[in-house]
Amino acid sequence: MNAFEWVNATTVDEAIGQLGAASLLKAGGVDVLDRLKEGLDAPPRLVNIRTVKGLDRIEGDAATGLRIGPLVTLAALDVHPVVRKSFVALADAAGHAATPQIRNMATAGGNLLQRPRCWYFRSRDFHCLKKGGDTCFSQHGENQYHAIFGNEICAIVHPSALGTALVALGGSVELASSRGKRIVLAEQFFLPPAAALERENGLAEDELLTAIVVPPLGASARSAYTKVGEKESFDWPIAEVAAVVERSGANVSRASIVLGAAAPVPHRATAAEKLLAGKPLTRETARAAARAAIEGATPLSENRYKVTLFENVVRRTLLDAGGVR
Amino acid sequence: MQDATKTSRKATFPTGIAGSGMTSVELDIPTSEPPVLPPNEDLSVVGKRTPRLDGRLKVTGAARYTADVRLPNMLHAKVITATVPHARVKSVDISAAEKAPGVRAVHVLERLLGSAVVRDSSKEIASKYPIVRYSGQPIAAIAATSPGAAEDAAKLVKVEYEVLPFVVDADEARKPGAPLVFPAPADMAATAGGGGGGGGLTQAGNVRGPARGGMFGPPRGDVENGFAAAEVIVEGEFRTQVQTHSPLETHGVVADWRSDGLTVYSSTQGTASVRDELAEVFGLPKTQVRVITEFMGGGFGAKFGAGNEGVLATHLSKKAGAPVRLMFDRRTEQLAAGNRPSSHQKLRLGAMKDGTLKAIHLVNFGTAGVGTGAGAGGPAQNMYECPAVLTEEADVFVNAGPAASFRAPGHPQGCFALEQVIDELAERIAVDPLALRDRIDTSESRRLERRLGAERIGWSRRKAPGSDPGPVKRGIGVAQSVWYRFTDMDSACEVRIARDGSVELLSAVQDIGGGIRTALAQVVAEELGLQAADITVRIGDTNFPIGPASGGSVTTNSITPAARNAAHDVKMQLASLVAAELGVEPSGVVMRGGTVAAGAGGKSLTFRQAARRLKTEQIAGLASRSANYSDGKRAFDRYGGVQFVEVAVDTETGVIRVERVVAVHDCGRPINPLAIESQVNGGVLQGISYALYENRQLDRNTGHMVNPNLEQYKILGARETPVIETILIEEYRGRSSTDAGGIGEPATVPTAGAVANAVYNAIGVRLREMPMTPARVLAAMAAARKEGGRA
Numbered sequence A: 001m002n003a004f005e006w007v008n009a010t011t012v013d014e015a016i017g018q019l020g021a022a023s024l025l026k027a028g029g030v031d032v033l034d035r036l037k038e039g040l041d042a043p044p045r046l047v048n049i050r051t052v053k054g055l056d057r058i059e060g061d062a063a064t065g066l067r068i069g070p071l072v073t074l075a076a077l078d079v080h081p082v083v084r085k086s087f088v089a090l091a092d093a094a095g096h097a098a099t100p101q102i103r104n105m106a107t108a109g110g111n112l113l114q115r116p117r118c119w120y121f122r123s124r125d126f127h128c129l130k131k132g133g134d135t136c137f138s139q140h141g142e143n144q145y146h147a148i149f150g151n152e153i154c155a156i157v158h159p160s161a162l163g164t165a166l167v168a169l170g171g172s173v174e175l176a177s178s179r180g181k182r183i184v185l186a187e188q189f190f191l192p193p194a195a196a197l198e199r200e201n202g203l204a205e206d207e208l209l210t211a212i213v214v215p216p217l218g219a220s221a222r223s224a225y226t227k228v229g230e231k232e233s234f235d236w237p238i239a240e241v242a243a244v245v246e247r248s249g250a251n252v253s254r255a256s257i258v259l260g261a262a263a264p265v266p267h268r269a270t271a272a273e274k275l276l277a278g279k280p281l282t283r284e285t286a287r288a289a290a291r292a293a294i295e296g297a298t299p300l301s302e303n304r305y306k307v308t309l310f311e312n313v314v315r316r317t318l319l320d321a322g323g324v325r
Numbered sequence B: 001m002q003d004a005t006k007t008s009r010k011a012t013f014p015t016g017i018a019g020s021g022m023t024s025v026e027l028d029i030p031t032s033e034p035p036v037l038p039p040n041e042d043l044s045v046v047g048k049r050t051p052r053l054d055g056r057l058k059v060t061g062a063a064r065y066t067a068d069v070r071l072p073n074m075l076h077a078k079v080i081t082a083t084v085p086h087a088r089v090k091s092v093d094i095s096a097a098e099k100a101p102g103v104r105a106v107h108v109l110e111r112l113l114g115s116a117v118v119r120d121s122s123k124e125i126a127s128k129y130p131i132v133r134y135s136g137q138p139i140a141a142i143a144a145t146s147p148g149a150a151e152d153a154a155k156l157v158k159v160e161y162e163v164l165p166f167v168v169d170a171d172e173a174r175k176p177g178a179p180l181v182f183p184a185p186a187d188m189a190a191t192a193g194g195g196g197g198g199g200g201l202t203q204a205g206n207v208r209g210p211a212r213g214g215m216f217g218p219p220r221g222d223v224e225n226g227f228a229a230a231e232v233i234v235e236g237e238f239r240t241q242v243q244t245h246s247p248l249e250t251h252g253v254v255a256d257w258r259s260d261g262l263t264v265y266s267s268t269q270g271t272a273s274v275r276d277e278l279a280e281v282f283g284l285p286k287t288q289v290r291v292i293t294e295f296m297g298g299g300f301g302a303k304f305g306a307g308n309e310g311v312l313a314t315h316l317s318k319k320a321g322a323p324v325r326l327m328f329d330r331r332t333e334q335l336a337a338g339n340r341p342s343s344h345q346k347l348r349l350g351a352m353k354d355g356t357l358k359a360i361h362l363v364n365f366g367t368a369g370v371g372t373g374a375g376a377g378g379p380a381q382n383m384y385e386c387p388a389v390l391t392e393e394a395d396v397f398v399n400a401g402p403a404a405s406f407r408a409p410g411h412p413q414g415c416f417a418l419e420q421v422i423d424e425l426a427e428r429i430a431v432d433p434l435a436l437r438d439r440i441d442t443s444e445s446r447r448l449e450r451r452l453g454a455e456r457i458g459w460s461r462r463k464a465p466g467s468d469p470g471p472v473k474r475g476i477g478v479a480q481s482v483w484y485r486f487t488d489m490d491s492a493c494e495v496r497i498a499r500d501g502s503v504e505l506l507s508a509v510q511d512i513g514g515g516i517r518t519a520l521a522q523v524v525a526e527e528l529g530l531q532a533a534d535i536t537v538r539i540g541d542t543n544f545p546i547g548p549a550s551g552g553s554v555t556t557n558s559i560t561p562a563a564r565n566a567a568h569d570v571k572m573q574l575a576s577l578v579a580a581e582l583g584v585e586p587s588g589v590v591m592r593g594g595t596v597a598a599g600a601g602g603k604s605l606t607f608r609q610a611a612r613r614l615k616t617e618q619i620a621g622l623a624s625r626s627a628n629y630s631d632g633k634r635a636f637d638r639y640g641g642v643q644f645v646e647v648a649v650d651t652e653t654g655v656i657r658v659e660r661v662v663a664v665h666d667c668g669r670p671i672n673p674l675a676i677e678s679q680v681n682g683g684v685l686q687g688i689s690y691a692l693y694e695n696r697q698l699d700r701n702t703g704h705m706v707n708p709n710l711e712q713y714k715i716l717g718a719r720e721t722p723v724i725e726t727i728l729i730e731e732y733r734g735r736s737s738t739d740a741g742g743i744g745e746p747a748t749v750p751t752a753g754a755v756a757n758a759v760y761n762a763i764g765v766r767l768r769e770m771p772m773t774p775a776r777v778l779a780a781m782a783a784a785r786k787e788g789g790r791a
Ligand SMILES: Cc1cc2nc3c(=O)[nH]c(=O)nc-3n(C[C@H](O)[C@H](O)[C@H](O)COP(=O)(O)OP(=O)(O)OC[C@H]3O[C@@H](n4cnc5c(N)ncnc54)[C@H](O)[C@@H]3O)c2cc1C
Pocket: A024, A025, A026, A027, A028, A029, A030, A031, A032, A033, A049, A070, A096, A097, A098, A099, A102, A105, A106, A107, A108, A109, A110, A111, A112, A113, A114, A115, A159, A160, A161, A162, A207, A208, A209, A210, A234, A235, A236, A237, B711
């Protein structure tokens, strides 16, 4: 780890004033510390935003939607009564990430903006495409945890459980800089390798994420989230799915199905969503939708199992969201 | 009184399994041995569940581990490791590093420890520096005034490589024309211990051996005849991965070189082994090297000898004239500090229709990286009664960190194969797996253990594979353990009584976590009629009488008889002093419950009052381990152990959950059942972690390990911990003055095999490759469906 200067920001403006090429923002620091220790980042200055007041609130309700401060911890999201009751996918995504200790430290903003966990990217031994090198080592290497969609350039998987849930919920992020504020739909915020190889989202160097915005769900809509890991303690998903099912009468009026740990960005299963629209949610339609969700997968040498796995997890999550047992 | 001219006497020992028909055996033992110790039920301290005397120190953080040692003016070291898997080092430029702020010494390794070496040194690649044969191999180290200064300076060391072709995959390494890890046949002194590591084997390319036969001799019988006579033949091909030891405390030392001698604080399993290696490397008499291990955070077999870390730190301390702390970081621990070798086993078994075994043939290719000893044949050779057994075990060199002995070398991998094939045989001849084992296993302990375990787990509930409705299928499986009663004769203790009645035990033996401190206190307390907490136990220091190296489950078996004999010696000294006052012969003095008395109802003193009668401030007894008692015909003793595992397999995600384990074990006379249960818990958890998660993964294209940490290298955690029920049997044979045995290894030998058998019982598909990940479960199920579809 390099020696660096430490700055405690106390206001949003102060934090923004510190941003730039020489600074790295630190919220919970879970991801930042790992990167510093491996030498992936060697910033002259760390700007601690944990000391900024007022960014750790969850506001709103089922009817208005939510505004979540970036410093809200995963642990707090997990147990917040409104989130638990009306935005189940978000609560479960937060509550199943990592470990209790990490969830107590990890912030919602940091979770969305964490760098991918690809072991080639994370190791100083590999100068990969993402780090300005000329090889994606996973393509013909140890790729059992890598992407099965959108993996032709770089096969990282999107790491944030909240990101996956947020895209399913149609949420957005609020970004602030000295130039002002902008709100970007989560689905557009996360960028695939073809659009941005050395970063994973549209956050500019001088921007601070100031809020996560979740629109209200229709009265007949329900959400669900499933994580499958090789183990439950201290581990990442090998598959995760967030889904929202909205009904009109007996039929699904709108479904939103998003796969995490599947592609470099939260992967929207549009074909599956279309297939369900206008149909009742049954074991059969869920099965058909799950099959549609994995259509077009391009597994690598060691991750073919993920295709079967995702098919099963999509089906289970849909049935869960639809209350079908 | 005994006849002083006689050197031996007859003594009658309890023998058998407590609660299951005890008898007695008469043996000739040296007259110097203490009286026979009755079974645990007649004792007051030994055999009782005793919380660790140092438990409080450990959980409050007060216990000082090597990593915690801070000496005045101590420097911090950083190791420079190879960034390529195979190369000749052309030059190491340390000039910039030496001038960096805070740097006090730099040392470049002249000789690498822990790797095989080319047998005929003239055939080694000519090189000034050790040839780099794996990514992460230690090359040099820097000592500086702070860890940060050392790390910054390390970046200034320039290593110039002449890169050589490499191979990290064992299958690739076996192919003709594969890059050669060693240019000529190579041997290793301290092998990984799984078999096949012995010196002088032939080597073709990267394949060394095979070695035929095992620890107890050459192959038995003629397997060809055996297979010809067999009515049923079952066979299978099994693969197990490389597992790293991953102790919480990494390898490391604090070395303090002074003009009058060297003191080294070391995280080691063998204080004497560190002393001996440093004495040899630095040309010092052993008496001038002191090794201290107050507490240590795990070793599992990888922490014997000084290692490259010990040698580097000592050189740095010598150069800098200050103590040097060198603890491996987690990455170097994963790459260069040892591992359990892989195996690729083809196991073939011939039997009669009633289950009687006729032949066992194992062919194994394992890799210990740049080390040797990757055999896995122990269970095939030693578990079951079989007239013809042939094991052929070859080491395959690859460009990866050397293996080291790891908790029952060769055995967890061997049992993963053997116990599955035994279950397959049971299925083929339509016999219950336990009933088959009853027929072919002559071990009395395991027979009882099978019965006790089957009752506890509810074996009769066991259903046909795949019979659960729904995607989650449950199953129960069993597998057995075999391990050997090794004794380390370098085991000695001194027991002192001071005039104030305080008692102290001294020995160089280290506690690697099994709780030997407490066991020693119990043995001494039992002898002197005191409580375990009354005994001050000072261990882990080579200034004390020599202690055994803790490997192979030898510690309790080796050192507790020495402790008892020393305690008995000092007890008799005290008894002689007070005998006249009590009005009995010294042999009639009884020490029990804190009193020193002339038998029941006779005159008595408290222990303290008796101690006040000492004519000098202190009396002491010193004893070394005496030879195991024998009637001249005893076979090499073995430990049993049977584990039952209940799993739930989600057939849609491939995730296996171990829900419950019943572990039934024997270890001679249990000294501290509480500590033994802890060891069993640890063995079971490490076994499940091995079966399902752990995997040292090397990148096939670059040779680097992709998961040299504890995040992507996956180890079981709290959520994966099943209910573990331990049943411990007490098995007496009169083998020593304590008749105690070990448990560390037996507890982990059968676990992976039992998990695999339970998975089969759950889903009806055999997993022959570890770790048994969701990917493998889903693939095996898909393959079985395809085969079923074709049939
Ligand atoms: C063993 C392990 C298992 C894990 N498992 C999971 C899992 O299953 N699912 C999952 O989702 N996550 C998982 N995580 C990741 C963990 O949740 C994230 O590391 C954590 O959420 C990051 O939050 P933080 O507050 O610590 O972020 P930091 O480390 O403080 O920051 C992360 C990044 O975000 C930037 N940043 C943070 N806040 C802002 C802001 N407001 N504006 C602009 N930039 C900002 C930082 O500059 C940095 O680049 C796991 C982590 C570990 C170690």
